[in-house]
Amino acid sequence: MSLKLRDLIRKVRACKTAAEERAVIAKESAMIRTAIREEQSHFRHRNVAKLLFMHMLGYPTHFGQLECMKLIASPHFPEKRIGYLGMMLLLSEEADVLMLSTNALKNDLTSSNRFVSGLALCAIGNLATADMSRDLAPEVDKHLKSSQPYLRKKACLAMARCLTKCPEMVEDFVDRVVTLLKDRSHGVLISVIQLMTQVLIVEQKSVLENPDYEDDYGTPCQDAFVKLVPSLVKLMRNVTGGGYAANDAGGATDIFLQVHILALLRLLGAGNEQASEEMNDVLAQVATNTETSKNAGNAILYECVQTIMAVEADDGLRVLAVNILGRFLLNRDNNIRYVALNTLSKCVVDEKNRRAEDDLVATGDDDESANNAASALQKHRTTIVDCLKDPDVTIRQRALELIYHLVNSENVESLTAELLNYLVLCPRDHRGDICTRVLRVVEKYSPNDRWRVDTLITMLTIAGRETSRQVQSASIIYISRASEDLRAYATHKLIKAIRDDDGSQRGLLVVGVWCIGEYGDLLLSPYSNNEESFSAIDTNSILETLEEVIGRHTCTEDIKRVALTAFTKLSERFANSGDTATLGKLQELVKKNSKSQTLELQLRSCEYDALINAMKGIKVASAPASDDIFGATAGGDETLSEAVIAAAKEALARMPVVDLRVMNRQKSSAYADDDMIGGLDTKPAAPAQKKNDDLLDLEDIFGGGAPAAPQPAASSNDALTNGSAPAPAPASDMDLLSDIFSAPAATPAAPATGMSMNGGASYDPFGSMPSSQPQQPPSNPLDAFAPTPTPAPLPTTTAPAPAVDDIFGAPAPAPAPKQNPVVQGPSHEGLSIEFECTKPEALSRAKSTLIAKFKNSNSAAIHGLSLQVAVPKYVTLEMKPPSSTTVAPSGGNSSAQVTQSITVTNTKLGQKNLMLKVKLGFTLNGAKVEHMATVSGFPAGEY
Amino acid sequence: MIRFFLLQNRQGKTRLSKWYIPPPTPHNGSGTSETEKLRIESEVHRLVTARDKKYTNFIEYNNYKLIYRRYAGLFFTIAVDLADNELSYLETIHLFVELLDSYFSNVCELDIVFNFNKVYSILDEYMLAGEIEETSKREILERVKLLEKME
Numbered sequence A: 001m002s003l004k005l006r007d008l009i010r011k012v013r014a015c016k017t018a019a020e021e022r023a024v025i026a027k028e029s030a031m032i033r034t035a036i037r038e039e040q041s042h043f044r045h046r047n048v049a050k051l052l053f054m055h056m057l058g059y060p061t062h063f064g065q066l067e068c069m070k071l072i073a074s075p076h077f078p079e080k081r082i083g084y085l086g087m088m089l090l091l092s093e094e095a096d097v098l099m100l101s102t103n104a105l106k107n108d109l110t111s112s113n114r115f116v117s118g119l120a121l122c123a124i125g126n127l128a129t130a131d132m133s134r135d136l137a138p139e140v141d142k143h144l145k146s147s148q149p150y151l152r153k154k155a156c157l158a159m160a161r162c163l164t165k166c167p168e169m170v171e172d173f174v175d176r177v178v179t180l181l182k183d184r185s186h187g188v189l190i191s192v193i194q195l196m197t198q199v200l201i202v203e204q205k206s207v208l209e210n211p212d213y214e215d216d217y218g219t220p221c222q223d224a225f226v227k228l229v230p231s232l233v234k235l236m237r238n239v240t241g242g243g244y245a246a247n248d249a250g251g252a253t254d255i256f257l258q259v260h261i262l263a264l265l266r267l268l269g270a271g272n273e274q275a276s277e278e279m280n281d282v283l284a285q286v287a288t289n290t291e292t293s294k295n296a297g298n299a300i301l302y303e304c305v306q307t308i309m310a311v312e313a314d315d316g317l318r319v320l321a322v323n324i325l326g327r328f329l330l331n332r333d334n335n336i337r338y339v340a341l342n343t344l345s346k347c348v349v350d351e352k353n354r355r356a357e358d359d360l361v362a363t364g365d366d367d368e369s370a371n372n373a374a375s376a377l378q379k380h381r382t383t384i385v386d387c388l389k390d391p392d393v394t395i396r397q398r399a400l401e402l403i404y405h406l407v408n409s410e411n412v413e414s415l416t417a418e419l420l421n422y423l424v425l426c427p428r429d430h431r432g433d434i435c436t437r438v439l440r441v442v443e444k445y446s447p448n449d450r451w452r453v454d455t456l457i458t459m460l461t462i463a464g465r466e467t468s469r470q471v472q473s474a475s476i477i478y479i480s481r482a483s484e485d486l487r488a489y490a491t492h493k494l495i496k497a498i499r500d501d502d503g504s505q506r507g508l509l510v511v512g513v514w515c516i517g518e519y520g521d522l523l524l525s526p527y528s529n530n531e532e533s534f535s536a537i538d539t540n541s542i543l544e545t546l547e548e549v550i551g552r553h554t555c556t557e558d559i560k561r562v563a564l565t566a567f568t569k570l571s572e573r574f575a576n577s578g579d580t581a582t583l584g585k586l587q588e589l590v591k592k593n594s595k596s597q598t599l600e601l602q603l604r605s606c607e608y609d610a611l612i613n614a615m616k617g618i619k620v621a622s623a624p625a626s627d628d629i630f631g632a633t634a635g636g637d638e639t640l641s642e643a644v645i646a647a648a649k650e651a652l653a654r655m656p657v658v659d660l661r662v663m664n665r666q667k668s669s670a671y672a673d674d675d676m677i678g679g680l681d682t683k684p685a686a687p688a689q690k691k692n693d694d695l696l697d698l699e700d701i702f703g704g705g706a707p708a709a710p711q712p713a714a715s716s717n718d719a720l721t722n723g724s725a726p727a728p729a730p731a732s733d734m735d736l737l738s739d740i741f742s743a744p745a746a747t748p749a750a751p752a753t754g755m756s757m758n759g760g761a762s763y764d765p766f767g768s769m770p771s772s773q774p775q776q777p778p779s780n781p782l783d784a785f786a787p788t789p790t791p792a793p794l795p796t797t798t799a800p801a802p803a804v805d806d807i808f809g810a811p812a813p814a815p816a817p818k819q820n821p822v823v824q825g826p827s828h829e830g831l832s833i834e835f836e837c838t839k840p841e842a843l844s845r846a847k848s849t850l851i852a853k854f855k856n857s858n859s860a861a862i863h864g865l866s867l868q869v870a871v872p873k874y875v876t877l878e879m880k881p882p883s884s885t886t887v888a889p890s891g892g893n894s895s896a897q898v899t900q901s902i903t904v905t906n907t908k909l910g911q912k913n914l915m916l917k918v919k920l921g922f923t924l925n926g927a928k929v930e931h932m933a934t935v936s937g938f939p940a941g942e943y
Numbered sequence B: 001m002i003r004f005f006l007l008q009n010r011q012g013k014t015r016l017s018k019w020y021i022p023p024p025t026p027h028n029g030s031g032t033s034e035t036e037k038l039r040i041e042s043e044v045h046r047l048v049t050a051r052d053k054k055y056t057n058f059i060e061y062n063n064y065k066l067i068y069r070r071y072a073g074l075f076f077t078i079a080v081d082l083a084d085n086e087l088s089y090l091e092t093i094h095l096f097v098e099l100l101d102s103y104f105s106n107v108c109e110l111d112i113v114f115n116f117n118k119v120y121s122i123l124d125e126y127m128l129a130g131e132i133e134e135t136s137k138r139e140i141l142e143r144v145k146l147l148e149k150m151e
Helices: A005-014 A018-037 A041-057 A062-073 A077-090 A096-109 A114-127 A130-144 A149-165 A167-180 A186-209 A213-217 A220-226 A229-240 A255-269 A273-289 A295-310 A315-329 A334-361 A364-379 A381-389 A393-406 A412-425 A428-445 A449-463 A469-481 A484-500 A506-523 A539-551 A557-573 A580-595 A599-616 A624-631 A642-652 A660-667 A670-678 A687-701 A712-724 A730-742 A750-762 A801-807 B033-049 B086-104 B109-114 B116-126 B137-149
Strands: A822-828 A831-838 A847-856 A862-870 A875-879 A898-906 A916-924 A927-935 B002-009 B014-019 B058-061 B064-071 B074-081
Touching: A005 A018, A005 A041, A005 B109, A018 A041, A018 A062, A041 A062, A041 A077, A041 B014, A041 B116, A062 A077, A062 A096, A077 A096, A077 A114, A077 B116, A096 A114, A096 A130, A114 A130, A114 A149, A130 A149, A130 A167, A149 A167, A149 A186, A167 A186, A167 A220, A186 A220, A186 A255, A220 A255, A229 A255, A229 A273, A255 A273, A255 A295, A255 B086, A273 A295, A273 A315, A295 A315, A295 A334, A295 B086, A315 A334, A315 A364, A315 A381, A334 A364, A334 A381, A334 A393, A334 B086, A364 A381, A381 A393, A381 A412, A393 A412, A393 A428, A412 A428, A412 A449, A428 A449, A428 A469, A449 A469, A449 A484, A449 A506, A469 A484, A469 A506, A484 A506, A484 A539, A506 A539, A506 A557, A539 A557, A539 A580, A557 A580, A557 A599, A557 A642, A580 A599, A599 A642, A822 A916, A822 A927, A831 A862, A831 A916, A847 A862, A862 A875, A862 A898, B002 B033, B014 B033, B014 B109, B014 B116, B033 B058, B033 B064, B033 B074, B064 B086, B074 B086, B086 B109, B086 B116, B086 B137, B109 B116, B116 B137
Parallel strands: none
Antiparallel strands: A822 A831, A831 A847, A847 A898, A862 A916, A875 A898, A916 A927, B002 B014, B002 B074, B058 B064, B064 B074
């Protein structure tokens, strides 16, 4: 006995638990399956209806799919109807069974009953696959000409589906669409406009995805539809004039039709001056005359604004559009404010792009026009800022996004103040992101150094807990780059902030402790400027503050590390104060960590202790830790030479100003953050790599004339030497190297110590600029490690130039009998290419092999390298895969060089020269980089 | 273009779900397009019910946008492309509710539960292939009544 649908629904609703419901459904679906197996055709449509209900509840119903097919083929309308409903719900376009329905659909499309055809069109519109679209499109097309508006509108949308599935059919139907636009029925009009929109989108997508598409097929729709702009405009006027009053919804005249026409005009007007001109008036009319008290009116205005911004509208209209959005921002409805903020962000980005393009064309006029809309936008700044106070997070996020775009050098101070205010209120997990953005704003638009430092310190005080290392390091750098006066101000301000803080603002502590260490001497005198004044702080209370910071149990290791360095530096800063008690205490504090569980702290502690001692002129011989480092060749000397003392002082002295150029480069490398904050982080695992990058920085600074360094091991020491004192003459360099090699025991430890020394002295990770070093100590600081010079030059030190090349990663040219020409290829983001040209076959002069050699001057490896090459038609090309897709940073090891061989045959050798168009793609530090360039300059006549 | 139209009650029971663009089948083969639909439906329910009244009626979800509106205990949700006009889809939902209201004369959830097939046929006269087909209330309701007469 078969249950009625109504009874099944009642039964399910009566179930009290989910288990009960499952039982009812299981029983019923078993019944239905039996019915299907036994072909009980009289209950078929009732069963499918029940299956639909079960499907909606989320139970499996796949076994009913075939039943739907059978129902569709039934001659009775009610059965057909439920069959179609079932098909549209139970089947998706991926179902194989769908194929079976093609024939039934074809039959129904030709049915004389318009409702049957309507059902079939509906099914095609919702389900058709590409195959079905191809088969059924002619039948659908017939209905486009039907006398019934009911079928014409359904056919329009069904056709839209068919054409999105098979874009290649578009051309055949363009003419039909054009005639339909004259249709008198409202439903047909709205359908045909949507059909046009869909078709245009499909066409534009194909053109975008496939650059050849336009050449092969052209843009028939775009071409045909652009001609219709005047009729669309007329239609639009007709609608706004109340031509279709029967379709009022939500209090505005026919919102859906208006919105869809506007969307279509947008597609047609973008990038087309003439079409934009034609629609200008009607857009202005809609923008000014639409009723805004209801949501429906605002929907039309919103669409209109989007169209104005997208087409080539004149300035007045653009300003009008921005003002409409400004008015939206004052609306009490959050939805409307949301779309306004969203659209404004889009506009700002578009304007920026437009401007960038205009700059390329470089015409003054266009520049001004961009300014107009932008300045209209600036007028609504306060309203946008007010949105930051909204309870809805999405609104706040949108507003924030927009504010970032609005910042320029005129309003940076007020907007940053607002951003900092918001930083206090916003959820914790957004803070880090906002800080990074504020940093970017501050970097770009800051009016002066004081403001910048002030803003950064305020930001750290508010959100030091959440700031990224990048923000912390940038703050330190900006303080260190500032004037002495500003440094004093910043340090005073920071120590005050640290004292007021509860110790949870990690970022603040890192920056503050670093500054106290570096500029501690400045705290000893009072500071005042026009607005603020700080009284002098004595050494004791500075120490107390620092001790309190590291004494907290919440203090993290990196703060402890920075503090340790700070103590060491302070003992140099305070050395002249004559306060022996404080100095003693400082050394105590440094030593306290000599038995720390943490290797890093312990290492630092011991090294710094030795440094402080060295500065005082005391020789430490007993400590085994320092023995390794310093004592290797130190024999029985009890006192240190003047030179060593000077070197130790130099190591602890104020760091030189960081070169921004180098810093920016370093910023892109993952190491930068670590090194900056960890300060003295040593990474023995990758010393060679790091050294190399320092070297490369130096190489840059010296303008390529890098000092000679015969082998990687030496190069690390060399970097150190250069970090703290540039070697002016090659001769002294050699001495130095021989010094190092004469004390081999010291070498393994040297890189680590060296790094720390360097870090303390000059923050080498930034590749300190040696030329900015005030005075050069008379003797080389390396002597501290190898006090007894042995004049035994190693053979390598005298190695000729090629060896030097090796180290700097320049491809060492193989000692080929004949020098092959080398053509310089493009270089981008640190990756450069050279093409070495050879003639593989002596007889065929047209054929040549180019060996592309990749060189990576970044500090990080480049991954996923791909080189694409295009050649003119008279050249044939054959490429081999590259020897590796990963390019390690160049330097020490030239054996790892990545090469790729390209064979080209120039068929017009002698008449035309070889040219290449290359496209480089790679991933650097997780970011995808692409670059295109042209390579020419191959020796004329030969290649 | 509309990707799907959902009608759910506050408990998350689906009362109507119409997919114009089926969801992509998960790549790891963990389910079919059908199970994926169910998953998305329950996720939509979770997102929509958690929102405060003061919040916007739009949610950015995957690579499309959800526009929802609540009428008593029922949530109407439309998923549309990111570039689509949010405000006009709010009107789309409202017009659908008005249609149901005049068809059932003062509609309630029970009407929809017991006459779900009729609700679907109203929707089919209102929307097709993810686009709006007819916006005249009178026209749609006359059509649906004519269809009913044929049964």
